[in-house]
Amino acid sequence: MTHLLRSEWIKIRTVRVNYVLGIIAAAFPIVIIVLVALLNTDADSAAHDLPGAVTGTMLVTALLLGVVGALNLTSEYSHNTIRTTFAAVPQRTRVLLAKAAVSLAVTLVVAALIEAVTFALGAVILNARGGSVSPTGTEKAAMLGLVVLCGMLSLLGYGLGLIIRNSPATVAILILWPLLLESIVRAVLTAAGVDNPTPWLPYQSALQMAKPDLESGDPSRVRAGLFLGVIVIAFVVTGIFINERRDA
Amino acid sequence: MIEVRGLTKRFGRTTAVNDLSFDVRPGRVTGFLGPNGSGKSTSMRCMLALDRPDSGTVRFDGRAYDTIRDPLFEVGALLDAGYVHPGRNGRNHLRMIAASNGIGDKRVDEVLALVGLSDAAKRRVGTYSLGMRQRLGLASVLLGDPSVVILDEPANGLDPEGIRWIRDVLVHLASQGKTVLVSSHLLSEMAQMADDLVVIGLGRLIDTGTVADFVARNARHWVRVRSPHIAQIADQLRSGGATVTMLDDAGTGLTPGIDVIGVTAIQIGELAARSSAILHELSPQQGSLEDAFLEATAGAQEYRSTSPVDNSPPAPSGPAYATPPQQPPFAPPATNLTNGGQP
Numbered sequence: 001m002t003h004l005l006r007s008e009w010i011k012i013r014t015v016r017v018n019y020v021l022g023i024i025a026a027a028f029p030i031v032i033i034v035l036v037a038l039l040n041t042d043a044d045s046a047a048h049d050l051p052g053a054v055t056g057t058m059l060v061t062a063l064l065l066g067v068v069g070a071l072n073l074t075s076e077y078s079h080n081t082i083r084t085t086f087a088a089v090p091q092r093t094r095v096l097l098a099k100a101a102v103s104l105a106v107t108l109v110v111a112a113l114i115e116a117v118t119f120a121l122g123a124v125i126l127n128a129r130g131g132s133v134s135p136t137g138t139e140k141a142a143m144l145g146l147v148v149l150c151g152m153l154s155l156l157g158y159g160l161g162l163i164i165r166n167s168p169a170t171v172a173i174l175i176l177w178p179l180l181l182e183s184i185v186r187a188v189l190t191a192a193g194v195d196n197p198t199p200w201l202p203y204q205s206a207l208q209m210a211k212p213d214l215e216s217g218d219p220s221r222v223r224a225g226l227f228l229g230v231i232v233i234a235f236v237v238t239g240i241f242i243n244e245r246r247d248a
Numbered sequence: 249m250i251e252v253r254g255l256t257k258r259f260g261r262t263t264a265v266n267d268l269s270f271d272v273r274p275g276r277v278t279g280f281l282g283p284n285g286s287g288k289s290t291s292m293r294c295m296l297a298l299d300r301p302d303s304g305t306v307r308f309d310g311r312a313y314d315t316i317r318d319p320l321f322e323v324g325a326l327l328d329a330g331y332v333h334p335g336r337n338g339r340n341h342l343r344m345i346a347a348s349n350g351i352g353d354k355r356v357d358e359v360l361a362l363v364g365l366s367d368a369a370k371r372r373v374g375t376y377s378l379g380m381r382q383r384l385g386l387a388s389v390l391l392g393d394p395s396v397v398i399l400d401e402p403a404n405g406l407d408p409e410g411i412r413w414i415r416d417v418l419v420h421l422a423s424q425g426k427t428v429l430v431s432s433h434l435l436s437e438m439a440q441m442a443d444d445l446v447v448i449g450l451g452r453l454i455d456t457g458t459v460a461d462f463v464a465r466n467a468r469h470w471v472r473v474r475s476p477h478i479a480q481i482a483d484q485l486r487s488g489g490a491t492v493t494m495l496d497d498a499g500t501g502l503t504p505g506i507d508v509i510g511v512t513a514i515q516i517g518e519l520a521a522r523s524s525a526i527l528h529e530l531s532p533q534q535g536s537l538e539d540a541f542l543e544a545t546a547g548a549q550e551y552r553s554t555s556p557v558d559n560s561p562p563a564p565s566g567p568a569y570a571t572p573p574q575q576p577p578f579a580p581p582a583t584n585l586t587n588g589g590q591p
């Protein structure tokens with residue numbers, strides 16, 4: 001398995017698009033938080049809200065890292081390198097698990113780094129402007145939850161990619177899921193008389209993981225994480241099962 | 249040793265490979281031939297467990313491919329030089345393959361040098377020519393110094409030097425006792441490097457055996473005769489039941505000649521001797537591997553083209569005759585051709 005992990009690590013590191021998406025994923029929250037920290041007239045209030053601002057802006061990062069997770073697999077199909085990969089290691093489940101593991105590990109590390117850098121920059125600026133940044137326990141939990149959410153979305157993209165095996169379609173579904181699909185389901189559930197549909201929507205529910213202040217009726221971070229986690233695992237397992245049987 | 253038994257692969261209603269069985273022996277280059285759409289590439293993908301066959305087995309030294317751990321050390325395969333990420337450089341392409349089987353970067357640099365790509369190793373593969381990609385693909389095949397090599401159209405896109413190089417490489421690998429299976433449409437190349445052939449058409453096995461046997465079985469045979477007395481010899485042969493075609497050598501300065509089907513060179517020589525006829529040429533002729541291939545696969549072409557010209561090969565390069573009778577009723581008359589046909 002060590003050999004496979006190294007191979008997958010080389011693959012991720014040697015494709016330029018991963019760096020481009022990583023830079024965009026990092027630049028978005030960093031630029032926003034730095035601007036907010038510099039331009040907000042109430043530095044003390046901004047310092048208090050910093051953890052929430054960081055986790056909020058990093059939702060875009062989470063989606064982009066999901067795209068990286070998806071492309072990590074689907075680009076193998078679009079360039080047919082999956083045949084080279086499976087010819088070198090015909091035990092497909094081992095290959096796909098190694099790829100998922102490396103993709104998840106890279107996402108967690110990158111997400112944690114981006115979050116740490118973003119938060120640190122915001123904290124330095126706001127502290128210099130007279131604010132006082134000191135995150136509470138729930139805010140720290142939300143920041144940790146965001147990193148986990150990034151990992152889950154990366155695996156979600158990976159699982160979708162395993163099933164769809166097409167880059168544009170996978171990325172479109174990954175983006176449209178939270179933006180469109182869950183909005184439609186939410187509207188349907190609301191029309192059906194469900195007071196708070198959020199616990200029934202995997203992505204919306206999972207956002208609670210990265211929310212510093214949970215409202216009453218919201219699912220807990222753990223429950224929200226488990227809900228999306230089960231769905232992600234279901235996609236990945238289904239994808240591996242399908243790929244074991246399909247022609248490469 | 250590769251053993252293919254009863255391999256069948258269907259895509260919907262189309263049977264791409266149909267109950268295919270053959271062996272590929274070590275120490276020999278085996279050519280895998282077939283018209284477009286005959287199932288060669290599908291067969292190769294099934295052999296490497298990339299496509300899942302509907303039935304049948306493929307064994308590499310007794311083992312199915314997907315049971316081999318670190319197969320690069322046992323089977324090296326190049327199915328398509330285009331199976332690369334254009335944004336990755338050549339060295340990293342090889343590194344990711346090598347790493348999956350525990351092969352280090354040192355070996356990557358060795359095979360890059362072996363295929364002559366050291367200088368282009370850091371260039372993105374997207375900038376490579378097709379010939380360079382073929383070389384890169386061959387480098388990936390050589391990474392683990394495997395005992396079995398499978399190549400699908402490796403000469404595709406190569407220049408003449410590259411074609412000769414890959415031929416030499418494959419012959420060298422076979423001389424080391426390795427099992428080499430290679431498909432190609434370059435039949436002249438195949439004739440030069442292959443020892444054995446597996447010929448398929450419409451997914452079915454058409455013929456298998458040595459190249460010499462395949463050509464002997466499927467190519468046409470005839471005898472070329474040149475003589476100052478060619479008209480008399482032709483008459484004698486025709487009267488004996490042979491099929492004779494006059495060669496159109498007008499203005500070439502050559503002695504007039506004929507191509508003869510239905511008799512052997514020995515019979516013609518004896519006839520000429522009895523007739524005291526001078527012969528300037530008496531040579532058995534045989535069609536090429538290309539002729540034999542076209543003959544063998546004539547009924548198994550999925551896609552047939554129409555030609556603006558007569559496709560019958562001209563007399564100097566091959567026969568354009570009807571198949572001769574199995575037992576030609578040839579009985580050479582005792583005629584002296586030098587004295588006006590008088591006995």
